[in-house]
Amino acid sequence: MKHLFxxxxxxxxxxxxLICIAMYFVxxxxxxxxxxxxxxxxxxxxxxxxxxxxIGVSGQFxxxxxxxxxxxxxxxxxxxxxxxxxxxxALGIAIGxxxxxxxxxxxxxxxFRLRGDYLAIATLGFSEIIRIAIQNMKITGGASGLSYxxxxxxxxxxxxxxxxITIVLSILLIVNFVKSSHGRATIxxxxxxxxxxxMGVNTTKYKTIAFLIGASLAAIAGAYVGPMNFFxxxxxxxxxxxxxxxxxxxxxxxGSLSGTVIAGIFIAVINTLLQNYSDIRMILYAIILVTTxxxxxxxxxxxxxxxxxxxxxxxxxx
Amino acid sequence: MSQFIQQLINGLSIGxxxxxxxxxxxxxxGIIKLINFAHGDIYMVGAFVGYFCITRLASxxxxxxxxxxxxxxxxxxLGVIIEKVAYKPLRNASRITALITAMGVSYFxxxxxxxxxxxxxxxxxxxxxxxxxxxxxxxxNLSTVIIIAVTIFLMLLLQYVVKRTKMGKAMRAVSADPDAxxxxxxxxxxxxxxxxxxxxxxxxxxGVLIGIHYNSIEPLMGTIPGLKAFIAAVFGGIGIIPGAxxxxxxxGVIQTFAAGYISSxxxxxxxxxxxxxxxxxxxxxxxxxxxxxxx
Numbered sequence: 108m109k110h111l112f113x114x115x116x117x118x119x120x121x122x123x124x125l126i127c128i129a130m131y132f133v134x135x136x137x138x139x140x141x142x143x144x145x146x147x148x149x150x151x152x153x154x155x156x157x158x159x160x161x162i163g164v165s166g167q168f169x170x171x172x173x174x175x176x177x178x179x180x181x182x183x184x185x186x187x188x189x190x191x192x193x194x195x196x197a198l199g200i201a202i203g204x205x206x207x208x209x210x211x212x213x214x215x216x217x218x219f220r221l222r223g224d225y226l227a228i229a230t231l232g233f234s235e236i237i238r239i240a241i242q243n244m245k246i247t248g249g250a251s252g253l254s255y256x257x258x259x260x261x262x263x264x265x266x267x268x269x270x271x272i273t274i275v276l277s278i279l280l281i282v283n284f285v286k287s288s289h290g291r292a293t294i295x296x297x298x299x300x301x302x303x304x305x306m307g308v309n310t311t312k313y314k315t316i317a318f319l320i321g322a323s324l325a326a327i328a329g330a331y332v333g334p335m336n337f338f339x340x341x342x343x344x345x346x347x348x349x350x351x352x353x354x355x356x357x358x359x360x361x362g363s364l365s366g367t368v369i370a371g372i373f374i375a376v377i378n379t380l381l382q383n384y385s386d387i388r389m390i391l392y393a394i395i396l397v398t399t400x401x402x403x404x405x406x407x408x409x410x411x412x413x414x415x416x417x418x419x420x421x422x423x424x425x
Numbered sequence: 426m427s428q429f430i431q432q433l434i435n436g437l438s439i440g441x442x443x444x445x446x447x448x449x450x451x452x453x454x455g456i457i458k459l460i461n462f463a464h465g466d467i468y469m470v471g472a473f474v475g476y477f478c479i480t481r482l483a484s485x486x487x488x489x490x491x492x493x494x495x496x497x498x499x500x501x502x503l504g505v506i507i508e509k510v511a512y513k514p515l516r517n518a519s520r521i522t523a524l525i526t527a528m529g530v531s532y533f534x535x536x537x538x539x540x541x542x543x544x545x546x547x548x549x550x551x552x553x554x555x556x557x558x559x560x561x562x563x564x565x566n567l568s569t570v571i572i573i574a575v576t577i578f579l580m581l582l583l584q585y586v587v588k589r590t591k592m593g594k595a596m597r598a599v600s601a602d603p604d605a606x607x608x609x610x611x612x613x614x615x616x617x618x619x620x621x622x623x624x625x626x627x628x629x630x631x632g633v634l635i636g637i638h639y640n641s642i643e644p645l646m647g648t649i650p651g652l653k654a655f656i657a658a659v660f661g662g663i664g665i666i667p668g669a670x671x672x673x674x675x676x677g678v679i680q681t682f683a684a685g686y687i688s689s690x691x692x693x694x695x696x697x698x699x700x701x702x703x704x705x706x707x708x709x710x711x712x713x714x715x716x717x718x719x720x
Contacts, residue, residue, distance in 0.1 A: 162521070168521065217701070217705040218701070218704070218705070220705070220708060221704055221705075221708050222708075223520075224454075224460060224659070224663065225659065225704055225708055225709075227460075228655070228656060228659045228700070228704070229700075229701050229704050229705075232656070232697035232698070232700050232701050233697070233701065235693060235694070235697050236694045236697050236698060239690070239691065239693055239694040240694065242690070243690050243691065346648075346652060347648075350528055353521075353525065354525055354528065357521055357522060357524075357525045358525070361519075361521065386540060387536075387540060388536075389532050389535070389536035389539075390532075390533060390536045390537055390540060392532060393529045393530070393531075393532035393533035393536065394529075394533065396525065396526070396528070396529035396532070397511050397526050397529040397530060397533070400515065400518075400522055400523075400525055400526040400529065401511070401514045401515060401526070404515055404518035404519070404522045405518070405519070405522070406522075
């Protein structure tokens with residue numbers, strides 16, 4: 108904990124705050140269409156940062172992100188049936204994170220024996236079970252979902268600021284985690300699980316920690332879905348949603364946080380630009396996706412960070 | 426008891442379609458370790474090709490056979506084109522990158538089809554009178570019999586191709602070790618294309634069969650069966666051909682029983698829960714061999 112308020116962290120916090128303020132003003136001057144784009148981008152970035160920690164840093168291939176997003180969304184949704192205030196939003200997030208951590212632990216214990224694609228399919232299965240369970244529960248409104256979820260006294264502008272703050276805090280959390288001894292151990296699991304086990308790293312423990320943090324971030328991202336769209340329904344949290352988030356992580360570069368941020372904005376902007384061609388929107392989106400992958404197989408940023416430009420000693424590639 | 430057998434027959438017919446799709450998944454995975462998420466959409470294209478054959482070319486049993494052959498050929502060509510254009514440049518990239526590309530191809534196929542035929546459901550005309558048989562208390566349609574018969578025929582054919590022909594031998598060699606296969610003079614690229622062709626042809630046949638069974642097709646119909654087939658492939662042990670057949674039929678039967686005896690709302694949850702259980706107990710799938718880890 109004593110390392111949390113180092114000079115470096117405070118500096119980055121200041122830098123993040125400046126970007127937040129800048130984006131906050133940008134949000135004020137653009138049209139409503141682009142405001143929606145910015146909010147969508149912010150939402151995807153929060154979710155993708157969590158998934159990047161799971162896939163990019165700990166090297167575990169999870170296809171179950173939609174399930175955690177759904178838990179976050181429904182926790183806030185259920186709490187908002189009372190009053191849609193900021194306090195209730197915080198309460199909803201807290202409940203969502205607690206449930207998510209519990210569920211993630213239940214998922215992690217049996218499935219982390221599995222590797223690669225088997226892990227992917229097991230997490231996908233759990234995520235679908237979560238969705239089906241939500242669909243069949245009374246409190247969540249069943250298949251028709253919950254509505255009237257916008258904030259009572261916060262407009263889109265205020266919500267966007269909250270999302271920006273969430274992004275900055277999440278990035279700080281992940282960067283500090285990765286640079287800590289726990290983070291180093293987690294990276295060693297990604298690089299070579301057997302070797303790190305031989306060096307005495309408790310691989311299951313570090314995989315689980317990364318999975319829990321990533322899942323919690325997904326729940327926090329999910330919390331914004333209700334206020335963003337005014338309603339939530341189980342159909343929104345299918346397998347496709349996990350893929351949407353995964354696309355951002357891979358497109359930005361696995362392990363690169365700045366890549367995730369840029370890719371999140373990139374996807375949201377592309378989606379908005381393509382809205383004018385609604386009948387071929389998805390075709391163009393697919394072509395852009397495939398060509399980007401073919402020409403940048405490691406993602407837009409590979410495993411580099413935007414900050415590598417400033418630091419003289421570059422991180423060794425790989 | 427008669428209800429049990431009834432459910433079993435329904436499960437077998439839907440399961441054999443899953444098995445046909447799962448075969449393509451498992452062969453492609455076995456040879457280049459790619460989860461080809463576009464495979465479910467090739468099945469959809471097969472259904473549409475079959476639809477146009479039956480409505481425009483010929484009806485009756487001859488029409489059905491013609492539709493099957495044309496759909497299989499069209500899907501085989503489509504599969505090879507997709508492999509050459511989208512997957513070949515990524516042969517050495519990370520597997521998640523290839524997976525995202527497969528997802529992109531899947532979107533491309535779905536929405537290109539939506540663009541040309543519209544997003545709504547279409548009624549697939551029955552190519553023949555769908556006679557209902559009654560034996561004891563059990564009823565089954567002619568279409569069920571045809572699905573199971575065609576599936577068995579195609580599986581036997583596949584077994585013959587894989588086990589008895591030179592190309593099949595090459596496929597097995599490449600899937601065991603691509604580098605060693607190349608050293609032995611096997612044309613690896615050609616073999617991979619051939620695998621895609623066979624897998625896609627089987628998916629195309631599955632599309633036509635499901636079309637005549639449910640009488641309705643739509644451009645987004647491929648996603649869910651694609652996912653189920655992938656699960657089936659993992660269930661039986663991905664990369665293993667008999668595993669995919671076994672897995673597909675098991676998933677179909679389990680799903681039908683879950684819908685009939687538990688609740689249709691929970692049927693998918695039961696399938697997933699069982700899948701996770703199998704994976705935890707036997708991580709390499711039911712027919713998979715446990716590979717010792719080498720350092």
